[in-house]
Amino acid sequence: xxxxRLVIISLLLSLVALSAWARPLVIEITEGIDSALPVAxxxxxxxxxxxxxxxxxxIVSSDLQRTGLFEPLDSxxxxxxxxxxxxxxxxxxxxxxxxxxxxxNITQDSDxxxxxxxxxxxxxxxxxxxxxxxxxxxxxRNAAHQVSDIVYEALTGQPGAFATQIAYISVTEKAxxxxxxxxxxxxxxxxxxxxxxxxxxxxxxxxxxxxxxxxYVSYEERRPRIYVQEISSGKREAIASFSGxxxxxxxxxxxxSMALVLSKDGSPDIYVMDVASRDLRRLTTSAAIxxxxxxxxxxxxxxxxxxxGGSPQIYRVSASGGRSKRLSFEGKYNARPRFxxxxxxxxxxxxxNNSNGAYRIAVLDMDVGTLRVLTEGQLDESPSxxxxxxxIIYATEQxxxxxxxxxxTDGRVHQRLSIQDGDTREPVWxxxxx
Amino acid sequence: xxxxINRVLLAGAVFALVACSSxxxxxxxxxxxxxxSSEFSTENDDDGVLTGGLGDGNGVSGSGIDGGDSFxxxxxxxxxxPLSERIxxxxxxxxxxxxxxxxxxxxxxxxxxxxxxxxxxxxxxxxERGSREYNLALGERRAQxxxxxxxxxxASSSQTETVSYGEERPAQSGQSEAFWGQNRRVEILxxxx
Numbered sequence: 001x002x003x004x005r006l007v008i009i010s011l012l013l014s015l016v017a018l019s020a021w022a023r024p025l026v027i028e029i030t031e032g033i034d035s036a037l038p039v040a041x042x043x044x045x046x047x048x049x050x051x052x053x054x055x056x057x058x059i060v061s062s063d064l065q066r067t068g069l070f071e072p073l074d075s076x077x078x079x080x081x082x083x084x085x086x087x088x089x090x091x092x093x094x095x096x097x098x099x100x101x102x103x104x105n106i107t108q109d110s111d112x113x114x115x116x117x118x119x120x121x122x123x124x125x126x127x128x129x130x131x132x133x134x135x136x137x138x139x140x141r142n143a144a145h146q147v148s149d150i151v152y153e154a155l156t157g158q159p160g161a162f163a164t165q166i167a168y169i170s171v172t173e174k175a176x177x178x179x180x181x182x183x184x185x186x187x188x189x190x191x192x193x194x195x196x197x198x199x200x201x202x203x204x205x206x207x208x209x210x211x212x213x214x215x216y217v218s219y220e221e222r223r224p225r226i227y228v229q230e231i232s233s234g235k236r237e238a239i240a241s242f243s244g245x246x247x248x249x250x251x252x253x254x255x256x257s258m259a260l261v262l263s264k265d266g267s268p269d270i271y272v273m274d275v276a277s278r279d280l281r282r283l284t285t286s287a288a289i290x291x292x293x294x295x296x297x298x299x300x301x302x303x304x305x306x307x308x309g310g311s312p313q314i315y316r317v318s319a320s321g322g323r324s325k326r327l328s329f330e331g332k333y334n335a336r337p338r339f340x341x342x343x344x345x346x347x348x349x350x351x352x353n354n355s356n357g358a359y360r361i362a363v364l365d366m367d368v369g370t371l372r373v374l375t376e377g378q379l380d381e382s383p384s385x386x387x388x389x390x391x392i393i394y395a396t397e398q399x400x401x402x403x404x405x406x407x408x409t410d411g412r413v414h415q416r417l418s419i420q421d422g423d424t425r426e427p428v429w430x431x432x433x434x
Numbered sequence: 435x436x437x438x439i440n441r442v443l444l445a446g447a448v449f450a451l452v453a454c455s456s457x458x459x460x461x462x463x464x465x466x467x468x469x470x471s472s473e474f475s476t477e478n479d480d481d482g483v484l485t486g487g488l489g490d491g492n493g494v495s496g497s498g499i500d501g502g503d504s505f506x507x508x509x510x511x512x513x514x515x516p517l518s519e520r521i522x523x524x525x526x527x528x529x530x531x532x533x534x535x536x537x538x539x540x541x542x543x544x545x546x547x548x549x550x551x552x553x554x555x556x557x558x559x560x561x562e563r564g565s566r567e568y569n570l571a572l573g574e575r576r577a578q579x580x581x582x583x584x585x586x587x588x589a590s591s592s593q594t595e596t597v598s599y600g601e602e603r604p605a606q607s608g609q610s611e612a613f614w615g616q617n618r619r620v621e622i623l624x625x626x627x
Contacts, residue, residue: 201603203570247570247571263571263596289572289575291568292565305567305568307527351564379563382565425566426566
């Protein structure tokens, strides 16, 4: 039996200051796993008459539930609600079959909130971790995601990626006019912010490795140009405006170079630009299409899409140039590769030989060479790994509308993220915040 | 309470997370500044017109041109002329111009060769299936195919420019071959200089 859960997180009312073009995402878990861990998350203590601006325990609960790996227990069933370590009675939690317990307490010291929290292993009857972190009022939501990251790591051994962001393109239509918007939101869809709005297409957002800049393609000059924008200041600059195509920018892992696609010398080819000097180096020269570069995490190679063999397939070339080697052999269409953070996997858009032309997200195991199809849509595209490698976010369609979805890298957990109207596309997960 | 916390972890965590928080906070602050200072309005105005670009005054037009050589204008606007045909459709994942279009493209090449002051933009498009960036490249290749053909037939490279929109500007929206076939195209757009 598959565990199907529908959890709609829609605390939309708290998002007051949003413009009409920045609608929050709603996240549903469409498929979890049978063996989700029952975790008890007790509402955090708060010893003040004032209303706590952010319900930290609720955010942690939502974050953990969204992974599909955990099943937060209903706090209405709790026999006790400890907020300090002395009040924890393991027996109360064994009766509920909780595998783990998370408790916490929040205190306020003038402008600073101190969140102190503990994670327990109920079966072993012992404390796993205890932490305290401080945050200003405006950072409480982010601090709650950091609590989730620490709890997730305590329970899985892997770093969490809750306190990260996603960038995506949203397209709305009003009175027959399209509006394109480059958005950045928290990884749970909250706090969406518009970085750029335009009546002309915006494409291919890409994070700098330090998470401070985004590169993208904008048609605001009625031609595709590559821009780099500093997120904090909004300051931006066109870095590629050659004749023909300027597309698919991606930063090298060290941030010093950018791979991009130009057609100024003929067919679309991969180039590497030195970001400081803007010097260009041409990496591919075939008369076919070469596009969609992705840097390996060690910065040494670049995977890309080429139709040089007759159909789009994935190839790999040294970042210093030379001969390229074909990586994908299964299926009639493989495109838009993205390396996993550990470099062991390559996510791509895949059309199988017997899939009735459905475009799906697949993952290639680079060591073994096996390809695994993870999704079941008709028009799935734009895969992007979470910085901890646990999930892949991608674009899909639901009743003719572009929506975002995520799948765990092992294919077991499926989520859907959707904004209220318009199309959402080209999601890219941010790197870890530094 | 605090004495119960593992002190090593605590010190490390507070240090790391405070540093993290302050970075995040400044980021969030300026994001909002950016919203207000951006030249592209984030208000819910409908027309939010961009500065720069070709603008409306000298925009790209799919119909005839104004001004210029009146004879050329007449020919371009003649619905019986082969020049009135300005869209080339393509098979799936192909940039090969079908035989049925060669006469039409030759007519445009001849017209451009005879009117060296007239310029065109070749807009390449694809259907919605598959990867967006690959489709941009495919649209570019289609536009380049038409451009190459025009140049071979006597048009000058200074007269043609290729712009690919990939799958961003479908002529028809719908999910079957009947729609997709209408979207895999290159449009010849005469520019009013």
